[in-house]
Amino acid sequence: MRELAGRLAALDPEAGAAVKVIAYFDRLVDGHAGLEALVRGAATLAGCAARLEAPGRRIRVSADGRRSDLDTPVDPAWPGVDGLWLERPGPPSAVDAMVLERAAAAIRLVLERDRVPEPVEVVLDGTAAPQAREKAARRLGLGATARAIAYADGTAGVMITPPAGARAGIGPAVPVLDLPSSLAAARTALRFTAEGTPDDPGPRVVRADELGGLAVLAQAVGPGSEPVPDVRALERAAASAPWMLATLDAVATSASLRAAAAALTVHHSTLQDRLAHAETLLGWSVHDPSGRLRLQLALALRRLHRQSTSA
Amino acid sequence: MTTSTPYGPPPAFDPEAAAMLDVIAEQVPPAILPDMIPAMREGMGARLLSDDELSQDGRIELVDRRVSDEVSVVVGRPTGLRTPAPGIYWIHGGGMVVGTNRVGLDEPLAWALELGLVVVSVEYRLAPEHPHPVPVEDCYAGLRWTREHAAELGIDPSRLVVAGGSAGGGLSAAVALMARDRGGPRLTGQLLVAPMLDDRNETPSTHQMKGLGVWDRTSNDTGWTALLGSARGGPDVSPYAAPARATDLSGLPPAFIDVGSAESFRDEDVDYARRIWLAGGSAELHVWPGGYHGFDSFAPQAEISRAAKAARLRWLRRILAE
Numbered sequence: 001m002r003e004l005a006g007r008l009a010a011l012d013p014e015a016g017a018a019v020k021v022i023a024y025f026d027r028l029v030d031g032h033a034g035l036e037a038l039v040r041g042a043a044t045l046a047g048c049a050a051r052l053e054a055p056g057r058r059i060r061v062s063a064d065g066r067r068s069d070l071d072t073p074v075d076p077a078w079p080g081v082d083g084l085w086l087e088r089p090g091p092p093s094a095v096d097a098m099v100l101e102r103a104a105a106a107i108r109l110v111l112e113r114d115r116v117p118e119p120v121e122v123v124l125d126g127t128a129a130p131q132a133r134e135k136a137a138r139r140l141g142l143g144a145t146a147r148a149i150a151y152a153d154g155t156a157g158v159m160i161t162p163p164a165g166a167r168a169g170i171g172p173a174v175p176v177l178d179l180p181s182s183l184a185a186a187r188t189a190l191r192f193t194a195e196g197t198p199d200d201p202g203p204r205v206v207r208a209d210e211l212g213g214l215a216v217l218a219q220a221v222g223p224g225s226e227p228v229p230d231v232r233a234l235e236r237a238a239a240s241a242p243w244m245l246a247t248l249d250a251v252a253t254s255a256s257l258r259a260a261a262a263a264l265t266v267h268h269s270t271l272q273d274r275l276a277h278a279e280t281l282l283g284w285s286v287h288d289p290s291g292r293l294r295l296q297l298a299l300a301l302r303r304l305h306r307q308s309t310s311a
Numbered sequence: 312m313t314t315s316t317p318y319g320p321p322p323a324f325d326p327e328a329a330a331m332l333d334v335i336a337e338q339v340p341p342a343i344l345p346d347m348i349p350a351m352r353e354g355m356g357a358r359l360l361s362d363d364e365l366s367q368d369g370r371i372e373l374v375d376r377r378v379s380d381e382v383s384v385v386v387g388r389p390t391g392l393r394t395p396a397p398g399i400y401w402i403h404g405g406g407m408v409v410g411t412n413r414v415g416l417d418e419p420l421a422w423a424l425e426l427g428l429v430v431v432s433v434e435y436r437l438a439p440e441h442p443h444p445v446p447v448e449d450c451y452a453g454l455r456w457t458r459e460h461a462a463e464l465g466i467d468p469s470r471l472v473v474a475g476g477s478a479g480g481g482l483s484a485a486v487a488l489m490a491r492d493r494g495g496p497r498l499t500g501q502l503l504v505a506p507m508l509d510d511r512n513e514t515p516s517t518h519q520m521k522g523l524g525v526w527d528r529t530s531n532d533t534g535w536t537a538l539l540g541s542a543r544g545g546p547d548v549s550p551y552a553a554p555a556r557a558t559d560l561s562g563l564p565p566a567f568i569d570v571g572s573a574e575s576f577r578d579e580d581v582d583y584a585r586r587i588w589l590a591g592g593s594a595e596l597h598v599w600p601g602g603y604h605g606f607d608s609f610a611p612q613a614e615i616s617r618a619a620k621a622a623r624l625r626w627l628r629r630i631l632a633e
Contacts, residue, residue, distance in 0.1 A: 020333070023330075024330045025330070027326065027330040027332075028326050028327065030326070031326020032326065033326040033327055036614075037326060037327045037613075040327065040612055040613070041330060043612075044612050064612060065611065065612020065613065065616075065617060
């Protein structure tokens with residue numbers, strides 16, 4: 001091997017050696033070689049120790065092919081690609097660079113190949129085989145039906161107990177094989193959630209079951225769609241006073257103005273003063289049923305717009 | 312074994328060893344024809360380790376000795392070795408047609424350093440210029456010389472092992488048969504690395520691996536025809552030429568035989584071990600999955616190569632224990 005490695009290095013790096021390095025790692029990938037074999041390939045072809053530092057994985061192979069893991073830190077002077085390092089200071093030769101690139105690419109493939117999907121991923125994956133999804137559902141201990149949950153951070157789950165505190169949309173209860181569709185509905189519901197802060201008042205958890213006709217609104221608002229004039233009016237009003245959005249949200253969601261004042265812990269007359277100010281800015285009355293519906297729709301559309309731009 | 316034995320697709324090569332196979336494909340084609348022998352001899356010279364490299368910074372002394380006008384040996388010993396030490400009589404490979412006594416010498420020299428022993432590697436004359444029985448008689452002459460000069464060489468004559476790879480493995484098996492039949496020298500063991508044993512070239516593995524790996528059916532035909540001419544595969548081939556032809560495998564020194572599952576020699580080597588056991592003898596057989604011929608020297612760092620080398624060392628350590 002010594003002589004072969006030497007010969008490899010002596011070859012024109014633009015031609016022969018590059019082709020051989022590529023063939024070497026392609027063959028390892030075709031043969032489903034493991035990570036240690038790939039790191040050993042890098043060490044062998046480069047003629048120096050190589051090490052892989054990946055999450056949960058630490059492999060070091062010396063130039064003679066021996067696995068010899070060390071706890072010593074990686075020297076930043078070593079050349080490396082994606083956590084694969086050659087233990088040789090200085091800039092890599094053309095062959096070294098090719099070895100690093102090809103070995104790192106092969107390592108990525110193995111890490112991806114070896115990643116075992118969590119059962120919750122499988123059960124929510126509409127492209128996974130039905131048998132795999134049923135098996136995953138059993139592993140999760142699900143019954144005949146279940147609900148999918150979409151979280152604000154982009155992750156998803158299957159509801160066993162309702163999430164505490166997390167901002168989430170909850171899908172309808174469906175047979176476990178239909179969980180991908182429940183997830184789609186949960187994602188829609190998630191778009192109607194809010195942070196629950198004065199700046200973004202509203203529910204942190206929304207159930208798709210309770211959206212009713214509002215779900216149709218979600219289809220109308222995408223990343224590029226223009227806000228309707230009522231949403232612009234709402235934004236203008238929100239900019240005029242820090243209490244504005246929370247006040248309007250309370251009015252839109254409470255049974256009466258008295259209940260809204262109690263929820264906001266303000267005096268009834270204070271609420272009346274605020275609403276007079278708000279109605280001037282909005283351009284419509286929030287005291288009658290049609291005005292309250294208009295307000296509810298404007299608040300819902302505003303959340304949809306905020307979710308579209310932040311997603 | 313006959314060609315009518317049904318066989319499936321060839322076993323997959325071990326991925327690590329196979330990756331190196333692609334790298335060396337130009338230098339070591341699977342199928343070697345007679346007109347390629349001169350180029351093979353030149354190419355092999357370029358691949359050999361130099362004496363400087365073999366001596367490993369002076370840790371090994373190498374001395375060339377003459378056995379006769381035709382036969383010479385190179386003797387390697389660890390510097391400062393206490394004597395008498397066990398001896399390895401090494402017979403190089405090369406399909407009977409190429410190679411020198413430096414071929415593959417790095418491995419027995421590694422054993423010498425590890426176990427403290429003397430290596431004697433023979434330079435025998437090659438086919439087709441020197442057909443059977445010249446190569447095997449040269450090897451046997453070198454073995455007798457080694458035994459006769461044991462004291463001078465610092466070798467303990469009661470611990471002498473014949474060892475070789477490929478054609479050298481076949482020649483090692485042959486000199487073990489000769490030593491048995493001609494009354495000496497007495498051998499402690501025979502270490503046969505993927506030995507080339509059967510001129511008939513008709514086992515399932517020679518068919519299964521045709522055109523694949525290193526030393527396929529065509530190369531095997533080239534080597535054996537160079538050694539035996541038109542007698543190859545016929546009724547009158549001597550077991551000293553092709554040890555698979557021996558009908559009596561009793562009374563042989565303990566054997567270590569290893570071979571890859573993905574090489575032409577697989578079935579003849581497995582059968583040789585099987586017949587040693589049938590004759591009541593001792594054999595340790597290793598079949599390395601996915602190994603092609605010479606995998607351990609072409610890809611020495613691969614996991615199966617390291618396992619194969621470790622197994623040879625362990626067997627030697629055991630058999631040479633005082």
